[in-house]
Amino acid sequence: MAETNSSEILVAGAGPAGMIAALAFAGNGFSITLAGPPAPPDDRRTTALMMPSLALLKEFGLFDVVAESGAPLRAMRIVDGTSRLIRSPTVTFRASEIGETAFGYNIPNRHLLNRLEAAVREHGAIEWRESLVSGYRLSDHEAVADLDGDTITARLVVAADGRSSPAREAAGIHTHRHGHPQSALVLNFAHSRDHGNVSTEFHTETGPFTQVPLPGQRSSLVWVVRPEAAERLMEMSNNAISEEIEGRMQSMLGKVEVEPGRQVYPLSSAMPSRFGARRVALVGEAAHLFPPIGAQGLNLGVRDIQDLVTIARASRGDPGSPAALLRYDARRRPDIMARSSAVNMLNYSLLSDFLPAQFMRSAGIGLLAGFAPLRGFFMREGLRPGSGWRHAFGGRVTESGRPSGEEIRR
Numbered sequence: 376m377a378e379t380n381s382s383e384i385l386v387a388g389a390g391p392a393g394m395i396a397a398l399a400f401a402g403n404g405f406s407i408t409l410a411g412p413p414a415p416p417d418d419r420r421t422t423a424l425m426m427p428s429l430a431l432l433k434e435f436g437l438f439d440v441v442a443e444s445g446a447p448l449r450a451m452r453i454v455d456g457t458s459r460l461i462r463s464p465t466v467t468f469r470a471s472e473i474g475e476t477a478f479g480y481n482i483p484n485r486h487l488l489n490r491l492e493a494a495v496r497e498h499g500a501i502e503w504r505e506s507l508v509s510g511y512r513l514s515d516h517e518a519v520a521d522l523d524g525d526t527i528t529a530r531l532v533v534a535a536d537g538r539s540s541p542a543r544e545a546a547g548i549h550t551h552r553h554g555h556p557q558s559a560l561v562l563n564f565a566h567s568r569d570h571g572n573v574s575t576e577f578h579t580e581t582g583p584f585t586q587v588p589l590p591g592q593r594s595s596l597v598w599v600v601r602p603e604a605a606e607r608l609m610e611m612s613n614n615a616i617s618e619e620i621e622g623r624m625q626s627m628l629g630k631v632e633v634e635p636g637r638q639v640y641p642l643s644s645a646m647p648s649r650f651g652a653r654r655v656a657l658v659g660e661a662a663h664l665f666p667p668i669g670a671q672g673l674n675l676g677v678r679d680i681q682d683l684v685t686i687a688r689a690s691r692g693d694p695g696s697p698a699a700l701l702r703y704d705a706r707r708r709p710d711i712m713a714r715s716s717a718v719n720m721l722n723y724s725l726l727s728d729f730l731p732a733q734f735m736r737s738a739g740i741g742l743l744a745g746f747a748p749l750r751g752f753f754m755r756e757g758l759r760p761g762s763g764w765r766h767a768f769g770g771r772v773t774e775s776g777r778p779s780g781e782e783i784r785r
């Protein structure tokens with residue numbers, strides 16, 4: 376028989392953003408229904424999670440178990456691998472330059488998801504219903520969702536239901552979408568030389584080719600190419616693709632041996648007109664979608680969740696009220712717009728033959744390579760929005776209340 380249940384908060388989507396949101400809200404005393412099937416077991420990607428995101432996992436008691444499967448990221452290097460007329464110098468960002476030992480850790484998605492799933496199942500304040508929400512009835516007063524023939528009423532729906540976000544659609548939030556003539560080939564590989572915990576992003580005419588360290592002499596690769604090239608790379612033998620990758624990296628890591636299990640992700644961008652409306656707040660890829668450059672996606676999603684929890688706590692009586700959603704929209708807009716535009720502009724400048732675009736990219740990277748204070752500002756802003764400005768004006772490295780990387784590891 377159909378039941379009517381009520382929760383303060385319904386989190387729609389049990390991908391990484393949904394599970395992190397459920398744990399964060401439950402940890403702050405809210406009653407949660409999490410709706411959605413477990414993420415597919417075959418995700419071969421890795422995620423570079425930055426220290427501020429790991430600090431939230433530490434609050435859930437998950438830092439050690441998540442970090443144990445990952446490799447610390449001590450430096451990130453950008454190399455211009457194009458054969459264009461205007462090329463940029465190599466720039467290396469070292470965590471030590473801003474007083475950190477690592478920017479974050481590169482963690483296999485499957486491991487991260489397994490740990491989050493276990494924590495969600497153990498949490499007494501989270502009820503996980505492993506099916507899709509099949510419909511919503513939303514008003515300014517409450518949200519009603521259909522799930523497995525039952526009805527769930529909630530004050531707030533956290534839409535962590537991905538790029539097509541049915542909850543976003545139901546809230547009538549218009550979304551501007553843009554396809555890219557690019558796909559990301561994802562694989563892991565072993566190599567004969569140490570990576571030294573350095574990630575290298577080669578900029579190419581089809582997009583970035585990014586090696587990110589894994590524990591031991593292993594790395595993950597995100598290789599952005601035209602869709603037809605991705606198909607060709609998927610069909611290559613292991614030996615042939617290993618040689619191709621070693622050549623692209625100029626044997627920087629010695630002999631390369633690609634591991635079985637390549638995957639392709641078609642790329643697109645999406646930007647909603649608002650981040651909250653009619654009892655629905657957007658987080659993760661429901662709120663922002665752009666190409667995988669500079670490890671921004673899930674880190675930005677974690678900041679969505681942190682801001683939403685802060686606002687919900689301040690509106691404890693009604694966390695999904697129109698006023699709370701307006702505050703959420705205003706709070707997230709600058710960070711989401713800045714990250715999305717920077718990634719999309721960099722991506723455009725790689726694909727485009729337009730000389731001024733290449734000049735701008737080259738000049739920007741040249742400035743970062745040659746001017747340490749600007750590099751420091753850029754690294755601090757990359758880790759924690761606003762901390763670059765705070766450091767420039769107040770001389771403080773870490774935001775009050777938010778721990779440094781060293782404090783997170785302790």
Ligand SMILES: Cc1cc2nc3c(=O)[nH]c(=O)nc-3n(C[C@H](O)[C@H](O)[C@H](O)COP(=O)(O)OP(=O)(O)OC[C@H]3O[C@@H](n4cnc5c(N)ncnc54)[C@H](O)[C@@H]3O)c2cc1C
Nearest residue numbers: 388390391392411423507508536537659660667672673674
């Ligand atoms: C190649 C690649 C590399 C990346 N590398 C990084 C990186 O290094 N660092 C980083 O920060 N980010 C990275 N990202 C981005 C990151 O992977 C995404 O930001 C993140 O996976 C998005 O998670 P999500 O939970 O928002 O969405 P999803 O993982 O898409 O989850 C959405 C969930 O919603 C569920 N759902 C859909 N409809 C419904 C419904 N009606 N009811 C209930 N549930 C529903 C789906 O089943 C799904 O499980 C990368 C992305 C790619 C493509």
